[in-house]
Amino acid sequence: MPFPTLDGFGPTRQTLQRYARALSGVARVHGVAHPNWWHISLRVTPSGLQGDNIPLPGGGILAGRLDLLSHRLVVWTSGGGEWALPLDAGLSGTAMGEKVIAAVAEAGLHGDYDRQKFASDAPGVYDADAVGRFFAALVKADRSLKKHRARLTGNTGPAQFWPHGFDLSMEWYGTRVERTEENGQTKEMPAQLNLGFYPGEDDASSYFYSNPWPFDSDALLDKPLPEGARWHTEGWQGAILPYTALRGDDTAEERVLAFAAAVYDVAAPLLK
Numbered sequence: 001m002p003f004p005t006l007d008g009f010g011p012t013r014q015t016l017q018r019y020a021r022a023l024s025g026v027a028r029v030h031g032v033a034h035p036n037w038w039h040i041s042l043r044v045t046p047s048g049l050q051g052d053n054i055p056l057p058g059g060g061i062l063a064g065r066l067d068l069l070s071h072r073l074v075v076w077t078s079g080g081g082e083w084a085l086p087l088d089a090g091l092s093g094t095a096m097g098e099k100v101i102a103a104v105a106e107a108g109l110h111g112d113y114d115r116q117k118f119a120s121d122a123p124g125v126y127d128a129d130a131v132g133r134f135f136a137a138l139v140k141a142d143r144s145l146k147k148h149r150a151r152l153t154g155n156t157g158p159a160q161f162w163p164h165g166f167d168l169s170m171e172w173y174g175t176r177v178e179r180t181e182e183n184g185q186t187k188e189m190p191a192q193l194n195l196g197f198y199p200g201e202d203d204a205s206s207y208f209y210s211n212p213w214p215f216d217s218d219a220l221l222d223k224p225l226p227e228g229a230r231w232h233t234e235g236w237q238g239a240i241l242p243y244t245a246l247r248g249d250d251t252a253e254e255r256v257l258a259f260a261a262a263v264y265d266v267a268a269p270l271l272k
Contacts, residue, residue, distance in 0.1 A: 002248050003140060004133040010201030011125035013134070013166065016066065018093030019073055020163035021118040022100045023051050023064040029111035030054045030062075030104075041160035042066070044142040044168070048135065049161050056108050064100070068135045071128060075103040083107075088128065093120035117164070134199055138168060141197035141208070144256040145170045148195055152264070155190075169196030172264070174271030178214060191271035195260045203244050208256055211238030212267035223266045226258050239263045 024040045031039035031054050042049040048068035053061040060078040066087070067074055073096065076082040083103035085096065097118040138161075145159040145168065155173040162169065174191035181187070193212045200206040212220065215237035225231065228245030232238055241259045246252040 001140075002250055003243065003246050003252050004136050005203055005247060006130075006133060006137060006199055006206050006243065007202045008127065009130045009134055009199070012127045012130045013199065013201055014120075014122075015087075015093075015124040015126055016131070016134075017163060017166045018118045018120055018124070019087065019096050020049065020066060020161075020166070022093070022097035023066070023073070024163040025097065025113045025115075025117050026064065026100060026104050026109070026111075027051050027054060029113055030109050036157065038157070038160060041162055043158070043160060044138055049138075054109070058108055062104060062107050062109065068131055071126070071131070073100065075100065075107070077107050081107055087124075087131075088126040090123045090126070092122055092124055093118040096124065137199060137206075138197070140253065141168055141256075144208075144253050144260075145195055145197070147253075148257055148260040151261070165198075167196050167198040169194045172268070174268065176271050193264060193267050193271060195263075200243075203247055204242075206243035208241040208243070208246075208259060209238055210260055210263040210267075211236065212263070212271060214271075216270050219270055220266060224262075226255065226262050228255070229259050229262070 020042060027040045031052055033039055039052050042051050048066045050065035051063055053063050056062055056077060062077045064075045071087045073085045073087055074082065085099050097115060101113060142159055149156050149170050152172050157171040159168060159170040171192045171194045176191035177188050178191055179186055179188055191213060195210050197208050198206060221231050225239055229239055229241040232240040246255060
């Protein structure tokens with residue numbers, strides 16, 4: 001089946017992003033920290049998007065999810081506690097975030113949360129039909145990322161959904177080591193190449209991407225890409241496959257995989 005249209009998704013997208021950031025904010029404070037920030041991401045599941053397990057001070061674990069089938073944000077624990085908040089009740093980002101914080105406090109977690117990550121007084125717009133189409137696209141994208149990852153050799157990361165950017169991505173790590181500045185400190189990181197899906201406000205603003213880091217423009221920009229794809233250098237550097245090029249195409253998944261393989265073939269040798 002082809003990818004569904006995302007036209008009209010914009011207002012609901014803003015709501016979902018704020019709610020997802022509320023879950024991520026709890027994980028940022030209480031999760032088991034990963035050096036690549038994997039602990040604040042969400043994963044695609046059969047019912048929606050779910051965060052990582054968070055240890056509870058008295059034993060057990062807590063997790064949160066955006067259930068896009070029952071249209072609820074759910075916080076639950078291994079001890080049987082559960083707090084379900086409706087996604088379609090018009091809650092602002094601030095209101096939903098405070099309810100999430102109250103729920104995890106009842107479960108035993110207390111902390112200094114960065115409320116600006118999800119702060120908004122605007123009513124939460126939630127179109128269940130738009131959510132269904134978004135989730136269908138996300139499931140197809142997750143399948144594509146995981147199929148691509150299975151074809152690679154070397155170190156790879158999981159397919160993860162990032163609330164701060166509202167995109168799904170996975171990384172392949174090269175053997176080169178690069179130095180970068182982070183929070184005023186020099187940090188060594190492996191060169192890497194990701195594959196991701198950015199669901200925008202509509203079809204025209206949505207796309208798949210693949211970003212080599214570091215990006216060698218001299219070696220890459222003249223390399224051909226599959227039909228519909230192109231190199232992108234405005235704001236960020238990498239390759240882009242517009243969502244509009246895939247809509248209505250029954251071979252869309254194969255085209256995403258061909259796009260990912262083409263970028264890998266030309267970029268990976270530069271990162272080793």
